[in-house]
Amino acid sequence: MQLEIKDLTKTYSNGVRALKGVSLTISQGMFGLLGPNGAGKSSLMRTIATLQEADSGSVRLTGLPEGTSIPGNSMPGDLDVLTQKDAVRRVLGYLPQEFGVYPRVTAETMLDHIATLKGIANSRERKNIVDGLLQKVNLYQVRKKNLGTYSGGMKQRFGIAQALIGSPRLIIVDEPTAGLDPAERNRFHNLLSEIGENTIVILSTHIVEDVTNLCSDMAIICLGEVVAAGNPNDLVSDLKGKIWQTFVEKSEIETYRQHHRVISTQLKGGKTRLHAYSDVPLGGFEPVVPDLEDVYFAKITEKMDVVTV
Numbered sequence: 001m002q003l004e005i006k007d008l009t010k011t012y013s014n015g016v017r018a019l020k021g022v023s024l025t026i027s028q029g030m031f032g033l034l035g036p037n038g039a040g041k042s043s044l045m046r047t048i049a050t051l052q053e054a055d056s057g058s059v060r061l062t063g064l065p066e067g068t069s070i071p072g073n074s075m076p077g078d079l080d081v082l083t084q085k086d087a088v089r090r091v092l093g094y095l096p097q098e099f100g101v102y103p104r105v106t107a108e109t110m111l112d113h114i115a116t117l118k119g120i121a122n123s124r125e126r127k128n129i130v131d132g133l134l135q136k137v138n139l140y141q142v143r144k145k146n147l148g149t150y151s152g153g154m155k156q157r158f159g160i161a162q163a164l165i166g167s168p169r170l171i172i173v174d175e176p177t178a179g180l181d182p183a184e185r186n187r188f189h190n191l192l193s194e195i196g197e198n199t200i201v202i203l204s205t206h207i208v209e210d211v212t213n214l215c216s217d218m219a220i221i222c223l224g225e226v227v228a229a230g231n232p233n234d235l236v237s238d239l240k241g242k243i244w245q246t247f248v249e250k251s252e253i254e255t256y257r258q259h260h261r262v263i264s265t266q267l268k269g270g271k272t273r274l275h276a277y278s279d280v281p282l283g284g285f286e287p288v289v290p291d292l293e294d295v296y297f298a299k300i301t302e303k304m305d306v307v308t309v
């Protein structure tokens with residue numbers, strides 16, 4: 001199974017070009033989509049989730065197992081995501097960035113309702129599915145509490161439970177860990193990593209560590225364009241020997257930026273740590289082993305100025 005996105009473009013009515021010809025091939029497993037605020041991640045996610053129209057381009061879900069594509073389709077096992085919306089929704093699980101919950105409804109009732117909407121008509125079957133999901137996301141004990149009483153992390157776990165109803169083949173989670181404390185983030189990561197390997201999971205985030213921990217494949221988008229795509233380890237390897245570090249005063253940053261390709265500046269123990277990109281050693285700098293954050297900043301700064309301190 002693969003999601004094939006080709007030359008996708010989207011310009012909003014206010015003239016903002018949110019997607020400028022995005023092409024990506026996404027296979028089964030966990031795919032990380034990284035990008036700064038306003039990069040176009042949510043625009044891309046909403047388009048794949050059939051919630052908004054693209055201006056041009058194509059999105060195909062190919063190689064679906066028997067029984068999940070629609071009868072009479074000219075290409076059995078394939079779906080045109082932009083036009084066959086109902087069929088896509090049957091195989092889709094979506095956790096949007098802003099996931100509103102009805103505050104006066106219990107988790108159990110809400111999941112049961114969503115399961116009905118997803119076409120699970122038999123009430124015993126629905127109960128089994130809902131109970132199983134509540135156990136999975138560790139909300140079974142609080143299943144009879146109103147959603148309005150849940151913490152941010154509990155709401156996100158509930159969000160994943162509703163996205164998993166109906167055993168989706170394609171799961172989209174849009175910035176799920178923003179605002180979660182470290183323990184809840186870990187819980188959420190563990191949940192995501194348990195989703196079967198025969199599912200495509202797209203995790204859109206601006207938290208590099210989420211991708212480092214979870215994803216075997218990834219892309220970085222910036223200003224509506226793909227600026228890097230591949231295996232995170234390969235992308236990090238490509239930077240070996242090219243990232244240089246020094247510690248500076250905050251007042252010196254601008255001078256360094258004028259003379260070097262500074263990719264990031266970060267406060268570390270009260271001092272400013274500066275990372276620069278260079279194919280050759282830089283005087284006054286020491287070499288560092290690159291990580292995914294260096295990949296992220298090296299790619300993003302090719303397109304835009306990033307002020308990190």
Ligand SMILES: Nc1ncnc2c1ncn2[C@@H]1O[C@H](COP(=O)(O)OP(=O)(O)OP(=O)(O)O)[C@@H](O)[C@H]1O
Pocket residue numbers: 012013014016017018035036037038039040041042043044097206
């Ligand atoms: N409905 C809309 N109408 C007009 N402009 C929009 C709309 N939605 C998004 N935009 C603009 O399109 C660009 C891409 O936004 P998008 O929300 O897709 O980015 P993002 O990567 O998800 O950002 P964030 O991490 O801040 O959520 C931004 O400039 C944004 O202001």
